[in-house]
Amino acid sequence: MTAEMILFFIFGAVSLIGAISVISFRHPIYSALSLIVTFFSQAGLFVLLGAHFVAAVQVIVYAGAIMVLFLFVIMLLNLGTLSAQGALTGKLKGVAVVLGILLAAQGIFIAVNAFTDTEVGSADAMERATARVTNPIETSDIGELLFTEYLLPFEVTSLILLAALIGVIVLVKRDNQTES
């Protein structure tokens, strides 16, 4: 049991507990706070995987910006006062959970079997990959790839964000016109 393994199980358990809390709390605020816990422990997992920049962006973008947006909307709509917005009940919920467990079984089956006969999936592939690459993936490598090989997707991403910005403005503006 190496230190990496112990940390993996701690972060993994925390992120699973956080995820289960997201779907089981009745009040959206508690769900949002559990989601922040999940995001932080996933940032820990990214650090374990050596992806430090991804971990930093995870904390800044997800745990920072996106969750602030969620909490802001929850508080703006004052959803705590609306009581009848819980989960499904009875038979439908059972069906959903059974289907979910089947999906999980499929996912685990794929995760265990997909890479068994390949070089990627062998038990010490990660150690060997780290050893083979003389310097592990660093932020400078990511920056270099982003502005050379992936320049077009990067620019398209800026268009997506621009489209989102304009879309949000249009949605809000239309509301103002109908009210006035």
Add this chain to the structure above:
Amino acid sequence: MSLEYYLILSALLFTIGVIGVLIRRNAIIIFMCIELMLNAANLAFVAISRSLGDADGQLFVFFVMAVAAAEVAIGLAIIVSVFKHRETINVDEVNSLKG
């Protein structure tokens, strides 16, 4: 520490997100579950990127994050405007498009 552990964790997180979308009727919590699923995919990307010793997987994570940010902004704006008109965000009650 083999790749399988990370992929299994990723599959479990994705499944929890799917179950959340299926059983919850609150639009905001459904959105949170979509974020959960996107994050599970990110975890698989980074784990496989590490296992291959290749930085491409980490780049895809940034694109996924950008799409997630755009999606959340639009989605929450839609939720707010639906709430203004209908006084509810229960997805079972917002059924004007039902055939």
